[in-house]
Amino acid sequence: MTGQRSDARRNRAHVLAVAETEVAARGAQASLERIARVAGVGSATVRRHFPTRAALLDAVFTERVRALCDRARMLHGERDSRSALETWLREVLAYALAARGLADALSYRPLRDDDAQDSCAAALGAAGDPLVRRAVDDRAVRPDVTVEDLLVVIVGIALATEQYTDPAPQAERALRLVLAGLGTDAG
Missing domain, CATH: 1.10.357.10 (Tetracycline Repressor, domain 2)
Known part of the structure; x- marks a missing residue:
């Protein structure tokens, strides 16, 4: 994560915060697409930070x-x-x-x-x-x-x-x- 631009680090942190909420509510099968939508980013952004x-x-x-x-x-x-x-x-x-x-x-x-x-x-x-x-x-x-x-x-x-x-x-x-x-x- 070092070497990432500050906006990329903020995006990752925001996606992770949304993911924590979604996983807490829906378990491990929480939708990656929903996480992206709620975070206000594209699904490619989620997958770039979290490939799996x-x-x-x-x-x-x-x-x-x-x-x-x-x-x-x-x-x-x-x-x-x-x-x-x-x-x-x-x-x-x-x-x-x-x-x-x-x-x-x-x-x-x-x-x-x-x-x-x-x-x-x-x-x-x-x-x-x-x-x-x-x-x-x-x-x-x-x-x-x-x-x-x-x-x-x-x-x-x-x-x-x-x-x-x-x-x-x-x-x-x-x-x-x-x-x-x-x-x-x-x-």
């Missing part, structure tokens, strides 16, 4: 994902590694439920996709991996569990419960069932 829907969604969720990444780093210092991991997973799930479209954004591509190094999914994976590895090292979580596994589950729970009037109770129940299966004594 995934790029637009990553931009919409970047700040909150950054906060979740910071939270993972903070929790890494907690004494109880299992509790720290569970706390972080609950916070990621809560945000995925509250921010329509985040689960879709995370499900667009694998966490380790070489083309997605700057994506929200890659950032969450990198931030959560030390929490998972520490819990595994402490024998608080099965050794075959990966951060990718857990984020796939979080995305699945968010997508499966998003149509509920109040998805939080059902999502919490599903997460509790998953967390129970993480123990080292589980099959």
Whole structure:
């Protein structure tokens, strides 16, 4: 973005603000054409700044994902590694439920996709991996569990419960069932 003219930076910021509102209202399938129309720009302008829907969604969720990444780093210092991991997973799930479209954004591509190094999914994976590895090292979580596994589950729970009037109770129940299966004594 450095090197862009100031009007191009303003256009991008305005398109992003409109996109945030549209995604919050309509989820990840918010119309790019509608975003362009509401922003008062052409659809080519939207696509110039955000060449794919995934790029637009990553931009919409970047700040909150950054906060979740910071939270993972903070929790890494907690004494109880299992509790720290569970706390972080609950916070990621809560945000995925509250921010329509985040689960879709995370499900667009694998966490380790070489083309997605700057994506929200890659950032969450990198931030959560030390929490998972520490819990595994402490024998608080099965050794075959990966951060990718857990984020796939979080995305699945968010997508499966998003149509509920109040998805939080059902999502919490599903997460509790998953967390129970993480123990080292589980099959």
